[in-house]
Amino acid sequence: MARPYVTAIVVAHDGGRWLGETLQALAGQSRRPDRVAGVDNGSRDGSADLLVQTLGRGNxxxxxxxxxxxxxxAAALERMPSAGxxxxxxxxxDDCAPDRRALEALxxxxxxxxxxxxxxxxxxDWLDRRRLLEVGVTVGRTGRRDTGLEPRxxxxxxxxGTHDVLxxxxxxxxxxxxxxxxxxxLDPFFPLFRDDLDLCWRVRNxxxxxxxxxAAVAWHAEAAARRRRRITVSGDHPRRLDRRNAIFVVMANLPFGAMLWALLRNVVGSAFRTLLFVVSKQPANALDEMVAMASILVHPLRLLRARRAxxxxxxxxxxxxxxxxxxxLMTPRGAAWRRLTDMVQSFLAGQAPVDSAGRHHHSTAEEEEHELPPPDTGAVKRFLSRPGVVLLLALTAxxxxxxxxxxxxxxxxxGALVPVTGDAGDLWAFYTEGFHDVGLxxxxxxxxxxxxxxxxxxxxxxxxxxxxxxxxLGSVPLAGASAYLATRHVIPAVPARAWAAGTYALLPVATGAIAAGRLGTAVVFVLLPLYASFGTxxxxxxxxxxxxxxxxxxxLLxxxxxxxxxxxxxFAVLGVLAAxxxxxxxxxxxxxxVIALAVPVVLLLPWLASLVADPGRILLEAGLHDPALADxxxxxxxLLALSPGGPGLPPFWVTAGLVTAALAALLMRRQRMIVAIGWGIALYGMLAAILxxxxxxxGARVWPGVPLAFAGTGLLVLVGLTAHRLAELRAGGGLRRLGATAVVAVAFSTPLLAAGFWVANGVRGPLVGDAPDVLPALAASYSKNGERTLVIKGSAFTVLHARTPLIGEAELPADPDARARVRAAAQGLAGGRGGDAATLAQxxxxxxxxxPPVSAELAKRLDSQPSLQRMSLSDAGGLWRLTEPVKRVPAQPESALHTPWLWxxxxxxxxxxxxAAPGRRPSEGVESSSAALAGA
Structure with missing residues (x-):
């Protein structure tokens, strides 16, 4: 072959850790370069001295x-004229050492x-010389770097072979x-990352x-990509720079039509990745993702110039x-679904979401492990086979x-749930207004x-x-997911975690809250495992x-x-005892x-002050308070079966397995402190429920669902932490093996019986999917100029305006004197004693x-009232109009404190x-939670 002329250029930047081997490999090439230049970018670790010793000061x-x-x-080539x-x-x-025959093979x-x-x-790989890093690189339309290789x-x-690559x-x-x-x-706009992709794309164009x-092999440490040295070429964070360059390269090189579609996909994908980073408590990475995408969107002229060039x-x-x-040569379109499922799978597994280069944010020690990768069974199959996902899907079904x-x-x-009407704007308006023109x-x-x-x-x-x-309606799977995730650093055994989460999600408190429409209990039931996790x-x-x-x-509190x-x-009682x-x-x-207990007080201060004035309301929860909803x-x-009473609850024997397993833990000689703490929390919850x-x-009994949820949490964590002792007893043989097997079977009967009973009987309670409109349509059509309607149902009454009340409106306290006068007038009309229509009009x-149903006797009484005129009467209810002139009730001025406090x-x-949300390493939770558990 004709001997070509080769100019080798070595660029170093604080690479003394690898540069010596790189220069030694360059000097030992079977086909040596004809001239060599070294470039040092302000190294502070002696890299410049190594270059001088090997290449000479003139080079x-x-x-x-x-x-x-x-x-x-570019600076090196300017000093070396073309050789032909x-x-x-x-x-x-400086961190790439070529094999002896690398240049010859190229x-x-x-x-x-x-x-x-x-x-x-x-x-x-530089450390594990058997591990492949690249055999060519391609890219998807979202900018994700793809090597086509399996992990490790x-x-x-x-x-x-010799392959045509992008x-x-x-x-x-x-x-x-x-x-x-x-x-x-190389485009100087890319000081690092993706400059090679941009160059090769232009070469192919x-x-x-x-x-x-x-046939040519080189070992690469990827020091910049793996954050093994400080990046000083840009003010941006390395990940932010990488993500920005990834999007820019794709946007600058694609045709116009494909670029518009890729831009839309990148905006949506960046929003989804940002959400995953935020939820997985990595706000720094979320910020990098947002800033990288924004840097493309806010500089359209820069992108236009790059496309033109x-x-x-x-x-x-x-x-x-x-x-x-x-x-x-680009990543196939079908790979987008796999990337999406990998990101969600990584999040559910407690790992960092995959970055734009296809890397997890692992520590250096994790990157240096030398283990064979497990066989890839497909992202979807791996995702669906995870215990947490299986549990979530089962609870959802x-x-x-x-x-x-x-x-x-x-x-x-x-039940306790007001028929759901209105939208987000209506709720915001209700929450921010100073005077609520609802009811009285x-x-x-x-x-x-x-x-x-x-x-x-x-x-x-x-x-x-x-x-x-x-x-x-989704509180059961949500509670199961929160319990499974919250116990990942507390209960080490995955089967025990899945059992504890499934059993917790199907406790009678959950099914009873759904049947009675208790939205407040459902929300707290989902949050309670998170309280325990944060507390740990x-x-x-x-x-x-x-x-x-x-x-x-x-x-969250x-x-x-x-x-x-x-x-x-x-929670405050438990928090004070723990402190x-x-x-x-x-x-x-x-x-x-103190911070944890002070935040709710500060955030809810005005509303909490009204509760202090009426202490009985502290025992109530969100929604209506119907006496028929509690036993x-x-x-x-x-109480022992953790059943709070009311509609929609299973028999007491459904949860007997949980109580039996907790009682069996009392017989264990080890981990007595854990058993004592678990039973202490359980008894604390039961005592609060009794009170x-x-x-x-x-006029309504307080429902003890939340205290019994506390009790159930204590029992479940207790059984989950002592589950490994049952495994040890089962391995021992004899009566111990038989007893441990019986306890395991009884324990697993709780979630199975609870799920089976709930599915077989359905939701048995006042909650329905087709709740009737409280306000008759005819009354709503005639309600003008702020006129109100008195709705009578049995012995109860309520005052409505031109619509069904929103969630929360029925809980607003009204003037007790005005309410008493209206109640007396309403009872007089319904009892045929002649109500004070003037009071209603006022x-x-x-x-x-x-x-509905409207009895004939009640209709006759209302018809006999000279101050009422019947407008309609049917199976859907009855409506009468007052003949008295109605006084328009003026709006009251709002408190001067209201608007400033909202801001x-x-x-x-x-x-x-x-x-609460700075970034953290995935391993931190394991260390701290384990330390807290050991301290307990």
Whole structure:
């Protein structure tokens, strides 16, 4: 072969850890370069001295630390004039050591493929010399880098050969100098990351080939991509820079039509990745994702100039053919689904979401493991086979089967749940207004849980019914998921975790809350495992993480208190006891607990002040308070079976397996402290349930669902933590084996019996999917100028305006004197004693509606009243209009504190969320939770 001229360029930047081996490999090449230049970008670790010792001072170029790789190569080529038409440039990183015959193999391949202008070696890992890194690189339309290799794939010759690829790495890249100058070299806009992809894409657009030659081998440390050295070429974070460059390369090189579609996919994909990062407590990565996408969107002219510079030569038909050739080398379209499922799978597994380069954010130690990868069974199959996913799908299927009578209805309501109407805008307006023109009018603070529902409804595209349905009807799978995730660092055995989460989700508290429409209990039931998880981290003693957990716990505790105020005193007692127990041995525990308990008080201060004025309301929860929803007397066996009474509950023997397993734990000689703590929490919850169930507030017994949920949590964690002892007993043989097997079988009977009973009987309670409209349509059509309607149902009454009340409106306290006068007038009309119609008219009431069924006797009484005129009477109810002139009730001025407090409340929520959500490593939770558990 004719001997081509080779110019080798080595670029170094704080690479002394690898540079010596790289230079030794360069000097030992079987086909040596004709000239060599070294470029040092302000290294501070002696890299410049190594270059001088090996290459000579005349062959060293020193540049500032902020110089990018492309600028470094360009500076070296400016000092070395072209050696003729057959000159090749060989680019080497300071952390890339080529094999002895690497350059020779690249040149041989160039001879056999005259159209090839760029050739790259097969790259292996620097530490594990058997592991493959690259045999060519391609990219998808979302900018995701794809090597086509399996995770940790070993080189066994399975990819050998010379292949036509979209791109090769600049680590070991061999490129013709005339082609380099033709396409303009590496774009300085990419100081690091994706500069090789952009260069190779432009080379292919110019009509040349890009080849990967596996006969040439190089070992690459990927020091910049793996964060093994400080990046100083840009002010951006490395991941942010990588993601920005990835999107920009695709947007700049695709045809216009394909670019628009790819832009839309990138915007949606970035939003989804940002959400995953936020939910997995990685706000730094979420910020990088948002900033990277924003940097593309806010500089359209920069993108336009780049597209103009990269436009392939020739007419439209030739450009189309060039793109078709490139499209065949890009990531197939079907891979998008696999990437999406991998991201969700990584999140559910507690790992960091995959970045744009296809890498998880692992530590260096994890990257340096030398283990064979497990066989790839497919992303979807792996995702669906995870225990947590199986549990979630099973609970969802059970819930859908049991709630079959509630699905597909027009309006969810009944029991404690007001028929769901309105949208997110209506809820926001109700929460922010100072005077509520509902019922008899009220200037009291709106219940704070209305803001939570309004926020969730906003996320649900304004659909309040969807947000309420997910929270209430989906509380069983949501509780199972939260329990499974919350116990991942507390209960080490996966089967025990799945059993505990499934059993918790199907406790009688959950099915009873759904049947009675108790939205507040359903929300707290989902949050309770998270309280336990945050509390464990708070007690860990690691100050920084404990403070973040305290802020997060405070926010979630504020949400639970907004729905069920009883949650706060129940948790406060446990929090004070924990602070007293751990405060003397672990620094900062008392301060963290004070933060967790203070956040709900500060956020809910005005509303909580109204509860202090009427202490009985602390025992109530969100929704209506119907006396028929709670049992007058709670039987002892119900308490022991964690059954709070009311409609929709299974028999006591359904949960007998859980209690039996917890009692069996008392017989164990080991882990007595865990057994004592678990039973202590359980007895605490049962005692609280006994106390609150004997209290009557607003004519209704208090439902002890939340205290029994506390008790159930204590028993489940107790059994889950002692499950490994049962496995040890089963391995021992004899009577111990028989007894342990019996306990396991009894324990597993609880979720199975609960699910079977619930599916077989369905939701048995007042909650229905087609709740009737409380206000008759005729009354709504005649309600003008703020006129009100008195609705009578049995011995109860309510005052409505031109619509069915929103969630939370029925809980506003009214003027007791006005309510007493209206009640007396309503009872007089219904009893035939002659009601005071003038009193109704004074309060703006223009119509009297009777909910079905309307008895003939009641209709006759109302017809006999001279102040009433019948408008309609049917099976759907009756409606009468007052003949008295109705007084318009003026709106009352709102409190001067109302609007400023709403702004302050929003700012406090934002500050608390920011303090609670700094990034963390996935391993931190294991260490701290294990430490807290060991301390307990």
């Amino acid at each position: 060293l170029i020193s540049l500032p630390r902020s110089t990018g790789f492309g600028e470094s190569v 038409p057959d000159e090749w440039i060989w680019l080497l990183h 040149l041989v391949a160039a001879q056999y493929h005259p159209k090839a202008a760029v050739l790259g070696p097969k790259l292996r 794939e070993f080189d066994q010759g399975q990819h050998d 791109s090769v790495s600049t680590a070991g890249m061999l490129i013709r100098r005339d082609v380099w100058e033709q396409v303009g070299g 110019a009509g040349h080939q890009v080849l990967n030659v596996t 990269r436009r392939p030569p020739g007419n439209r038909q030739s450009r189309k053919k060039a793109y078709i050739r490139i499209r065949r 059970v819930s859908l089967a049991a709630e079959r009578s509630l699905l597909g209805g027009e309006r969810l309501g009944g 009018g009220s200037s009291a603070w709106a219940p704070p849980y209305v803001a939570v529902l309004a926020a969730l409804s906003t996320l649900a595209l304004g659909k309040t019914w969807l947000a309420v349905s997910v929270l209430l 981290v708070l007690l860990s003693g690691e100050r920084r993480r404990a403070r973040r957990a305290a802020w997060g716990l405070g926010l 504020a949400v639970g208190t907004a729905f069920v105020p009883l949650v706060y005193p129940l 007293l127990a751990f405060g003397g041995v672990r620094r900062g525990v008392v301060t963290s607990m 007058p007397v709670l039987a002892p066996e119900s 609150v169930s004997r209290v009557t507030v607003e 309060h703006g009431i223009a119509m009297v509606a009777v909910a 302050m409340q929003g700012a406090l929520v934002l500050v608390a969320a920011l303090l």
